[in-house]
Amino acid sequence: MxxxxxxxxxxxxxxxxxxxxxxxxxxxxxxxxxxxxxxxxxxxxxxxxxxxxxxxxxxxxxxxxxxxxxxxxxxxxxxxxxxxxxxxxxxxxxxxxxxxxxxxxxxxxxxxxxxxxxxxxxxxxxxxxxxxxxxxxxxxxxxxxxxxxQRQDMIDDLLQLGKLEEYRERASDARLGVKSVLDDKRGSLSELESQIEEKEDKNLHARLNNLESDRKEVEGEIEKFEGNRDTAEQTREQAVEVLESYEEKREELETLAEEIEALEKEIAETEQERTEHGERVRELRETVEDLEAEVSDLLAETDLDSADSETLDARLDELDARDGDLGDDLAEAEKKAIMFGNQADKLGEKADDFESRADEKRERADELEAEADDAEADLTEYREKLDGLGDDIDAKRATFEDAPVEFGDAEDYLEDRSETRNALREREQELTAELTSARDSVEEAEALLEEGKCPECGQAVEDSPHVDSLAEDRERVEDLEAELEVVRDDREEVEREIETGKRLRDAERTVQSLRENRENVEQLVEAKSETLSEKREEAESLRDEADELDTEAAEKRDDAEGLREKADDHRERVEEIEAEREDVDEKRDRIDAIRSVRERIEDAEDDVERHREKRAHLEEMNDQRRDRLTEKRDRRADLRETYDEQKVESARDDKERAETYLEQVEAKLDELRERRDDLQGRIGGVKKEIAELENLRDRRDDLADRVAALESLRAETVELQEMYGDLRAExxxxxxxxxxxxxxxxxxxxxxxxxxxxxxxxxxxxxxxxxxxxxxxxxxxxxxxxxxxxxxxxxxxxxxxxxxxxxxxxxxxxxxxxxxxxxxxxxxxxxxxxxxxxxxxxxxxxxxxxxxxxxxxxxxxxxxxxxxxxxxxxxxxxxxxxxxxxxx
Missing domain, CATH: 3.40.50.300 (P-loop containing nucleotide triphosphate hydrolases)
Known part of the structure; x- marks a missing residue:
């Protein structure tokens, strides 16, 4: 790498x-x-x-x-x-x-x-x-x-031997884990053996045979009593049928009596309703006569000869047409009034705008005049500043009259002195390190000499070929100290020269900055001179434009006044048209009133016809009810002849005896069923225990196999732990x-x-x-x-x-x-x-x-x-x- x-x-x-x-x-x-x-x-x-x-x-x-x-x-x-x-x-x-x-x-x-x-x-x-x-x-x-x-851990980690110790510890943890699981499984196996022995002592299969025999005997008794119960239920059902049959006849008689009474009542009520409809017909005839008189009165207020629908519709069409024409004239007049009014307002707004713009231009002209005055004052100040910058430049250049370098060479002078200082500092540090090392050698050598040993090899001083080197080391220390003092003096002198160089470099930079400032001020003077005349010319132009805007504003106001007069004429026409439309609406309302009364007359005549039809319908309904009333009276007479009170009493006795037996047999059956269910539950419990016993035996066999496997695994983890330890040592x-x-x-x-x-x-x-x-x-x-x-x-x-x-x-x-x-x-x-x-x-x-x-x-x-x-x-x-x- x-x-x-x-x-x-x-x-x-x-x-x-x-x-x-x-x-x-x-x-x-x-x-x-x-x-x-x-x-x-x-x-x-x-x-x-x-x-x-x-x-x-x-x-x-x-x-x-x-x-x-x-x-x-x-x-x-x-x-x-x-x-x-x-x-x-x-x-x-x-x-x-x-x-x-x-x-x-x-x-x-x-x-x-x-x-x-x-x-x-x-x-x-x-x-x-x-x-x-x-x-x-x-x-x-x-x-x-x-x-x-510590050294062992460092080197073992570098040689990757720490991994083997980690693996050995893992194997040890695994061994302890297997032992814990093995102990737990052994305890579980012992507990299972105890549970199996306890269940085998209960003789579960013999108990199961006895319980099943008792259950069969109880089920036989239940079957016998259920047969008797079915017979009693049949007797009760037959009696109930007889009672229900006669009860139906009795209920039908009562129903017929109620229905006959209801029909008689409905016939009487219907006759009363027919009488009321007759009276209502007479009242409606009188109302029609009154409404026709009202129509005659309203017709007299118009110029019409007839109040028939065609005449009324024709007159309404004429009035609607006239109203439509007036509406069109009204819309046109309103439109022109609004149009001329809007145009007058817009001309007024334009006049206001022209006057406002004229005021703004005059204000801007005043501002430009003020800015021109300020620029003229600044121009005088910048010219004075140019003279001051020239004096400052001459003063800074005077700094180089007694300097060791010419103006413009200060940066090179400073760099040269800095390199010299760095070289001297490096030499000073080297001498300091060498001096420290030499002094340490002298001190160590002197300590060894005091003990009688050679400063270089550590052997006895006697007959040692290196005993004279200590004097050379001491001389070396003195030479290094002297050279170090000279280097330090030279470095301090160079540092003073560096300070002078920095002062001269700063003066050069200041002159450069002043020259740049002077150029900037000269540019400002030129720019200010051009700006001054431009501002005064622009101010004069703005005042001329303001006068022109005032003239335009006056013309716009005259035009607006003429448009407002036209708008007023059209508003007067709007008022005349609205008055004429109101007269048309009044005539139309009178025609509508006549039509409304005529509609009420027609509604009254329709009601007369409806009441007549209802009287005829009610008469027809009463005829049907009288026929049904005759039929129900005949059915009631037939039922009264077939009703037998003795058969009803006999059926009630049979029903009571059957219900009494059924109550008693149900109690006996509940008792037998409860006993059967108890036996069934006990049988289920015994069967469950037998199944649990078989399950426990299976679990015991599986757990025994697991214990054997864990014992083998524990032995393997012990061997693995020892193997990792031996391998690490090897x-x-x-x-x-x-x-x-x-x-x-x-x-x-x-x-x-x-x-x-x-x-x-x-x-x-x-x-x-x-x-x-x-x-x-x-x-x-x-x-x-x-x-x-x-x-x-x-x-x-x-x-x-x-x-x-x-x-x-x-x-x-x-x-x-x-x-x-x-x-x-x-x-x-x-x-x-x-x-x-x-x-x-x-x-x-x-x-x-x-x-x-x-x-x-x-x-x-x-x-x-x-x-x-x-x-x-x-x-x-x-x-x-x-x-x-x-x-x-």
């Missing part, structure tokens, strides 16, 4: 950065605090998101920015991948706004899904990534300082042996011809270093530089083991070392260079090192330069071949 490219926008100290990375060894170089480590953190964050952060997402976004974007392109196992993350920081806390992983096959969206896919690709989560491939700043001694148990031992072999290979390469013989790694990942004389040492007993180099050797050995894999090669992330030289002196840095070179020769495709050490820079294939601007506090990144050449 290899990082190909990383692009940052508003990530920590980077506003905008884009870096391509190649295979081989790449050193990220720059001053302390310039942002070198942030590049590696960006790659780590791109892969694992929030899990790669020590704090929160708020620390990712550059201060003052609303969002940050991180993109990483990488190659893995022959495929090309691209991750894009965007962080939004506009709310109370920063959130992931976008996270996409583009793979050779498809794309994955969402922070959690992307993190899971990365863990699947690399076969390691963020913690495993840090423990294997990414040695972060300040964590060089992480594995050395960890307890054996694989750990194999990995320990392989890791120990690789660790010694790396350690021999780094410490060849030195005082250490080998390293031992036991099954619990406990580390022991053996000296050439066989004396064992704990890693904590090594010096600070030796411990750091020892830990780097261990990390590289673990990386090699993972890269080779248990079943063949496995692509791994780049080997990343962030400031690995913090605890190393110059001698140990050379050994680190050897270690990096060996990893490259062993096939590690990409190694990225963050350092400002010249020896590491010289050993690199590519160098990336990181620099932070002191003003904006933003970092920039670029690849520089010149750095490599300088290091060479």
């Amino acid at each position: 290899k990082f190909d490219r990383v692009r940052l926008q508003n990530f920590k100290c980077y506003a905008d950065a884009d870096l391509r990375l190649d295979s081989g060894v790449t050193v990220i170089h720059g001053l302390n605090g310039s942002g070198k480590s942030s590049l590696l953190e960006a790659c780590f964050f791109a892969l694992y998101g929030a899990n790669a952060l020590d704090r929160t997402l708020d620390d990712v976004v550059t201060i003052g920015a609303e969002d940050a974007e991180i993109e990483l392109w990488f190659s893995h196992d022959g495929g090309e991948y691209h991750i894009r993350r965007r962080i939004r920081a506009t709310g109370e806390r920063a959130l992931t706004a976008e996270c996409v992983l583009e793979t050779p096959d498809d794309s994955v969206d969402g922070a959690q899904d992307v993190r899971a896919e990365i863990a699947r690709l690399f076969r390691m989560d963020s913690e495993a990534f840090v423990n294997c491939a990414y040695v972060r700043q300040g964590e060089v001694n992480k594995l050395i300082n960890a307890t054996p148990a 694989l750990r031992q194999r990995n320990v042996e392989h890791l120990e072999e690789m660790l010694n290979e790396v350690f021999d390469l780094v410490y060849q011809n030195d005082s250490y013989a080998r390293i031992e790694l036991d099954g619990e990942y406990e580390l022991t270093v053996y000296q050439k004389d066989g004396e064992p040492l704990e890693p904590e007993q090594l010096s600070g530089g030796e411990r750091a180099l020892f830990n780097l050797s261990l990390r590289c050995a673990i990386y090699r083991l993972l890269a080779e894999g248990i079943e063949g090669g496995a692509p791994l992330p780049p080997l990343i070392l962030d400031e690995p030289t913090v605890f190393l002196d110059s001698g140990h840095v050379s050994q680190l260079v050897e270690l990096v070179g060996s990893m490259r020769e062993l096939g590690v495709e990409q190694i990225i090192v963050v350092s400002h050490d010249d020896e590491l820079v010289a050993a690199a294939d590519d160098v990336v330069w990181v620099e932070k601007d002191s003003v904006s506090n933003r970092s920039t990144v670029e690849r520089r071949d010149a750095v490599l050449e300088a290091a060479d």
